[in-house]
Amino acid sequence: MTDLVNAKRREFLVNSTSAAAALVVGSALVGCGSGDEPFPIPPAFTYGVASGDPLNDRVILWTYAKAPGSVRSVPLVWQVALDQNFTSIVSSGTVEATEANGFTAKVDATGLVAGASYFYRFQGPRDTVSPVGKTRTLPAASVASLKFAVFSCSLYSEGFFNAYDDALKTDAQYALHLGDYIYEYGAGPTQYGNTDAVSLGRVVSPANDIVSLSDYRARYALYRSDANVRALHAAMPWITIWDDHEFANNAYVNGAENHKPATQGDWTTRKNIAAKVYHEWMPIRTDTSNPLKIYRSFDFGSLFSLHMLDTRIEGRDQQYDNFGDADGGFGRYIAGITPSASSGVLPDASRRMMSATQQSWLASQMSASKATWQVLGNQDIMGKMWIPVSVTQNFSTGNAAGFAAATQAYLTAKATRAAAGVAALTPAQVALLDASKNPRLPYNLDSWDGYPADRERVLQSVKALNKKLVVLSGDSHDGWFANLTTLGGEKVGVEFAGTSVTSTGFESVGLGTVGSALDGSALVPQLGNAAIGAGLGLIDDLAYANSSERGYLLMTVTANDVKGEYVYMSTVKSTTYTRRIGRTITVDVNGKTMFA
Numbered sequence: 001m002t003d004l005v006n007a008k009r010r011e012f013l014v015n016s017t018s019a020a021a022a023l024v025v026g027s028a029l030v031g032c033g034s035g036d037e038p039f040p041i042p043p044a045f046t047y048g049v050a051s052g053d054p055l056n057d058r059v060i061l062w063t064y065a066k067a068p069g070s071v072r073s074v075p076l077v078w079q080v081a082l083d084q085n086f087t088s089i090v091s092s093g094t095v096e097a098t099e100a101n102g103f104t105a106k107v108d109a110t111g112l113v114a115g116a117s118y119f120y121r122f123q124g125p126r127d128t129v130s131p132v133g134k135t136r137t138l139p140a141a142s143v144a145s146l147k148f149a150v151f152s153c154s155l156y157s158e159g160f161f162n163a164y165d166d167a168l169k170t171d172a173q174y175a176l177h178l179g180d181y182i183y184e185y186g187a188g189p190t191q192y193g194n195t196d197a198v199s200l201g202r203v204v205s206p207a208n209d210i211v212s213l214s215d216y217r218a219r220y221a222l223y224r225s226d227a228n229v230r231a232l233h234a235a236m237p238w239i240t241i242w243d244d245h246e247f248a249n250n251a252y253v254n255g256a257e258n259h260k261p262a263t264q265g266d267w268t269t270r271k272n273i274a275a276k277v278y279h280e281w282m283p284i285r286t287d288t289s290n291p292l293k294i295y296r297s298f299d300f301g302s303l304f305s306l307h308m309l310d311t312r313i314e315g316r317d318q319q320y321d322n323f324g325d326a327d328g329g330f331g332r333y334i335a336g337i338t339p340s341a342s343s344g345v346l347p348d349a350s351r352r353m354m355s356a357t358q359q360s361w362l363a364s365q366m367s368a369s370k371a372t373w374q375v376l377g378n379q380d381i382m383g384k385m386w387i388p389v390s391v392t393q394n395f396s397t398g399n400a401a402g403f404a405a406a407t408q409a410y411l412t413a414k415a416t417r418a419a420a421g422v423a424a425l426t427p428a429q430v431a432l433l434d435a436s437k438n439p440r441l442p443y444n445l446d447s448w449d450g451y452p453a454d455r456e457r458v459l460q461s462v463k464a465l466n467k468k469l470v471v472l473s474g475d476s477h478d479g480w481f482a483n484l485t486t487l488g489g490e491k492v493g494v495e496f497a498g499t500s501v502t503s504t505g506f507e508s509v510g511l512g513t514v515g516s517a518l519d520g521s522a523l524v525p526q527l528g529n530a531a532i533g534a535g536l537g538l539i540d541d542l543a544y545a546n547s548s549e550r551g552y553l554l555m556t557v558t559a560n561d562v563k564g565e566y567v568y569m570s571t572v573k574s575t576t577y578t579r580r581i582g583r584t585i586t587v588d589v590n591g592k593t594m595f596a
Contacts, residue, residue, distance in 0.1 A: 042126040043067040043074045043097075047224035049122065050233035051135035052240065052283030054174070055298070056114040059135050059237055062283040063122045064224070066103040073098045077123045080109050084119045084132055095122075102217045104280045115139040115301075133234040136173060143301035148174040150553035152243070152474025153500030155183050156223055157197040157204050159572030163501045163552040164228040166567065166579050168235055170554060175236050178474030179243025179312070179379045180503070181282070182223050184210045184258065193503065196573060209248075211264050216277035224281070233283070240282050241294055241308045243379040243475055247274045250446055252316040271313065295358050297365045303557050304373035304470075307365055311379050311448075315355030321445040329445050337452060346453055353380075353451040363461045372559050372589065374467045380475045381447040382455060383482030383495045384541050386440030387518075390432060391538055407517050407538065414536045415523045440540070447475070452487065459484060459492045468589065469493025470562050472553070477505040478515070479546035479566050481585050483535075494587050496564040498553035502572045505547055512548035519545040533585075533595045543593065544583050551579075561588040 043065045050062040065074040074097040082088040091112060097105040105122070112118065114137050122130040139146065149172040154161055167175065185191045187207040189198075197203045210219045223229055232238075244250055248270070250257035255267050264270065271292075279286045287293050292313060298306045320336065321329030336348035366374050376382075388410055394402035413429035422430075431437045442449030449455075462469045463486070471484060473495055480497035499505065506514055516522035520536030521544075527536070533543040549568040556563040566582040584596040 038072055039067045039070065039074075039125045041068045041070070042128045043124045045122065045124070045128070045130040047221065048131050048230035048234055049120065049133040050238065050283040051120065051133055051236075052238040053285040053296075053298075054136060054138050054237045054239075056138050056140070057112050058108055058110040059112065059118075059137060060106055060283045060285055061109050061120050061122075061133075061135070062104065062106050062233075062281075063097070063130050064102075064104050064221075065097040065122065065124050065128075065130070067125075071099045074103065074105075074124055076105055078107050078109065078120065079123070080112065080118050080120045080135075082116075082118065084134075086119065086121070090118070102277070102280050106283065106286070108285065112137050115143060131230075131234060135237045138298060139301040139303075141302045143303060145556065145558045146174075146300055146303055147172050147554065147556045148176055150176045150178065150472055150474075150496075150498050150555060151501055152178040152498055153180040153245075153477055153503040154223075154229075155180075155193045155500070155503040156226070157183075157185075157187070157200075157202045158193040158502040158504065159196070159200060159202070159550075160575050160577075161226055161228040161501055162569040162572055162575065162577045163550065163567070164232040165575075166569065166577075167552060167554075168228075168232055172554060173236060175232060175238045176306075176377055176472065177238060177240040178377055178472060178498070179241055180245040180474065180500075181240065181242070182219050183245040183503075184219070184248050186210075200573065209258070209264070211270055211273075213273050213277065216274055217280070220277060220281040238283055239298060239306070239308060239377070240284055241310060241377060241379065242275075242278055243312050246278055247271055247313065250319060250322060251312055252318050252322075253313065255318065255322075257319075257322055275313075295354075295361065297369075299369070299371060300557070302371055303559060304375045304562075305365065305369040305371045306375045306377060307362055308377040309354060309362070309379070310358065311353045314358055315352045317351045317353075317451075319446050320450050329450075330441065333442075333445055333450065348451075349453045351451055351454060353448060353454045359454075359457060359461070362458070363465070366462065366465055366467050369467075372468060373557060373562060374462070374469050375557075375562075376469070376471045378471055378473050381444065381449070381473050381480065381482075381495070381497055382458075382471050383448075383480070383484055383497075384440075385442055385444065385447070385449055385482075385539055386541075387443055387538050388432070388438045388440055390438050392441060392443065410538060411517060411520070411523060411536070414520070415526050415531075418523075418527060418530075418534065418536055444476070456487050459486050463490070463492050468591075470587070471495040472555070473497040474500075477503045479544070479549070479551075479568075479582065480542065481533075481544035481564070481583075482539075483541045483543065485541055491591070494593070496553055496555070496585070499546060499549060499551050499566070499568070501552065502550055505550075507548040515545035515547035518542055518547070533593060544585060544595070546582055549582065551582075559589070561586050563587075 047064040053060045080091040095105045095107045097103045117136045121132045149167040186209045248256035248258040275291045320333045391406045413432045477500040479499040482495045484493040523531040551568040554565040563586040570578040586594045
């Protein structure tokens with residue numbers, strides 16, 4: 001990456017296409033005409049460069065530039081070239097890093113060619129130059145294969161961003177981040193993720209939960225101070241969406257679990273501040289008329305259309321488990337999914353994970369797409385993570401022995417049915433597998449499981465359009481692969497959900513080994529490899545789970561299949577690490593799934 005971060009200083013007007021262009025560029029970098037030097041100390045590109053939201057003919061370029069001790073706007077020239085020596089400049093222009101935008105600067109670099117790689121940089125007053133970044137446009141329609149890395153949940157205080165570093169060593173062409181790029185929590189030793197922060201040198205600043213404009217800006221600056229973050233941003237274009245922690249934990253339209261109006265002020269004010277700073281620091285194409293609208297689509301040739309959703313801020317109703325119920329909201333949830341005796345209507349039917357406007361937009365985008373695959377970039381787990389009550393009732397009461405025994409009994413019943421048929425089941429096992437006698441309930445009402453009617457609307461829309469659906473999800477901190485089924489049990493698509501970059505998963509509550517029970521791979525000793533991906537675990541639709549490791553997803557898409565490699569880091573507590581592929585899952589165009 002040396003060539004991407006240590007560009008030599010060169011003349012500003014190299015390869016200018018006309019005298020007029022030279023005049024514009026030159027005037028942007030001189031003083032104000034008073035004879036005084038406006039920048040006695042040269043501006044610094046402290047946080048590197050980034051690119052994102054590529055289209056066929058353009059890409060967003062980003063940087064930060066500020067002169068120490070000054071609040072003057074910093075005039076910049078941006079350049080895009082075919083080579084890292086900038087002898088073949090194909091696009092250029094001017095932009096300012098202003099105090100109003102926290103000294104960040106973004107431009108939409110146009111006039112590019114589909115499927116091409118480019119180098120870019122920014123130049124500032126007093127002969128300053130940014131690191132050089134590498135980017136690429138979206139591919140032409142004829143592209144045969146594409147590879148991209150998928151990330152979520154990067155908690156600075158929990159450990160080192162080794163996943164970003166590892167992705168640099170792959171042949172990924174794009175990066176997707178599905179939210180929780182930052183976390184809002186303060187530095188208190190009892191707050192989430194801070195156990196090892198002091199020993200690792202990863203204590204966050206500001207020390208408080210971030211609320212104000214300066215707080216949010218300072219937190220993004222802290223994250224961008226990480227060398228691995230800067231390197232991956234400079235290496236490839238990113239396509240991002242936010243989740244809750246860019247705002248506050250378990251956020252929804254009108255509030256958040258981790259927002260206290262009495263001490264933290266008005267939620268709408270905080271939400272708008274958080275959105276403003278997100279757009280300042282991320283290489284995202286901003287809708288200036290509505291910065292809270294970030295759902296958008298990208299067409300990767302004829303291979304796939306990527307639809308980046310907002311299931312967090314744009315239209316989400318308050319979660320069932322955010323009301324302070326003694327049972328965590330499950331009483332409200334069950335009432336919501338119980339049909340009215342008179343009308344048969346579900347009380348849950350009107351609750352939204354995203355607005356009707358966004359759902360209509362999504363259906364329209366998928367309908368118009370000619371690509372082989374429809375890929376949704378989505379914050380939260382969409383699959384039905386329903387666990388039998390016989391198991392969850394023991395867990396909820398803290399009965400570890402009972403939880404283990406109930407899990408074993410349920411898995412044994414499934415294994416017996418798979419190996420010898422229903423006739424081999426005992427009456428007790430028949431009852432265990434009967435959902436009417438042993439109901440399945442979700443474990444996380446902040447995910448799509450807390451909005452079942454809204455999820456059904458999305459899946460029925462995909463079914464009606466007869467599209468090949470792949471959902472990419474974050475938020476959970478664990479690795480998952482699931483079949484996406486309607487409430488009637490019909491498979492509509494698949495979901496690859498990546499583990500976190502650093503945030504702890506089930507292992508933090510003593511459930512680091514539960515993954516094999518959830519996906520049924522615990523039955524391999526009895527059933528062999530036939531147990532892998534067969535839906536024989538506690539969760540019927542789940543084919544793979546990893547509940548203890550951190551990392552990212554590496555996705556490869558062709559016209560024939562979509563392949564997901566679950567890449568895990570040996571540790572996030574040291575910058576010395578190794579990597580392993582935990583599972584490779586391939587879904588072909590006919591819907592067949594293969595596990596390796």
